[in-house]
Amino acid sequence: AQKITQTQPGMFVQEKEAVTLDCTYDTSDPSYGLFWYKQPSSGEMIFLIYQGSYDQQNATEGRYSLNFQKARKSANLVISASQLGDSAMYFCAMRVQGAQKLVFGQGTRLTINP
Amino acid sequence: DSGVTQTPKHLITATGQRVTLRCSPRSGDLSVYWYQQSLDQGLQFLIQYYNGEERAKGNILERFSAQQFPDLHSELNLSSLELGDSALYFCASSVTDGNSPLHFGNGTRLTVT
Numbered sequence: 001a002q003k004i005t006q007t008q009p010g011m012f013v014q015e016k017e018a019v020t021l022d023c024t025y026d027t028s029d030p031s032y033g034l035f036w037y038k039q040p041s042s043g044e045m046i047f048l049i050y051q052g053s054y055d056q057q058n059a060t061e062g063r064y065s066l067n068f069q070k071a072r073k074s075a076n077l078v079i080s081a082s083q084l085g086d087s088a089m090y091f092c093a094m095r096v097q098g099a100q101k102l103v104f105g106q107g108t109r110l111t112i113n114p
Numbered sequence: 115d116s117g118v119t120q121t122p123k124h125l126i127t128a129t130g131q132r133v134t135l136r137c138s139p140r141s142g143d144l145s146v147y148w149y150q151q152s153l154d155q156g157l158q159f160l161i162q163y164y165n166g167e168e169r170a171k172g173n174i175l176e177r178f179s180a181q182q183f184p185d186l187h188s189e190l191n192l193s194s195l196e197l198g199d200s201a202l203y204f205c206a207s208s209v210t211d212g213n214s215p216l217h218f219g220n221g222t223r224l225t226v227t
Contacts, residue, residue: 032213033213035215035216037218042220043202043220043221043223044116044218044219044220044221045204045206045218045221046116046218047116047215047216047217047218050213050215052213091157095213097213099170100145100147100162100169100170101147101159101162101170101172102147102159102206102216103159104156104157106156107156
């Protein structure tokens with residue numbers, strides 16, 4: 001079975017600082033994808049970044065990067081130069097090849113302080 | 115804007131009633147997924163359709179059912195509603211079944227009183 005663990009229920013960071021949100025995963029399948037989503041207080045789920053298990057390089061999308069450490073089964077999200085608008089819930093998710101559903105972690109609530 | 119449209123945004127109804135949630139996927143996406151988000155259960159996968167056919171089932175109650183129509187829009191039907199069904203219901207769509215990201219709609223917030 002696939003499982004995603006996000007150990008930080010909440011994080012508080014000063015504006016302009018970089019922040020790392022932790023995500024570890026568990027699967028025995030060699031082919032899988034890892035995703036990060038942002039959920040602001042308004043409720044919508046916004047796709048941020050994707051990393052495939054066979055990708056050689058860490059994924060980056062603007063200020064978002066994914067620190068993928070396959071041997072440790074971790075896929076941490078790094079947000080550089082945080083902004084007030086980054087305050088939200090962040091979810092790590094995984095889907096193994098051949099499976100239909102995306103399995104989500106419990107989320108981390110990030111608060112950016114001015 | 116993800117391109118996934120969900121209606122209605124909010125729904126308030128009484129226990130025992132039946133409601134229908136509607137979802138239009140992004141243009142070109144063949145897969146539609148339904149998720150339920152509640153405070154105690156987190157994001158739970160309910161069901162997936164691909165090009166009109168049911169592909170996968172998750173923790174969907176027997177009181178709930180869904181379908182995907184020929185124009186690819188999908189409906190989630192919730193019946194004999196209970197207080198515990200109050201949650202945010204998301205529809206998501208993707209291009210294929212593979213490792214393409216799911217794009218979520220803004221959700222329907224259901225309150226059962």
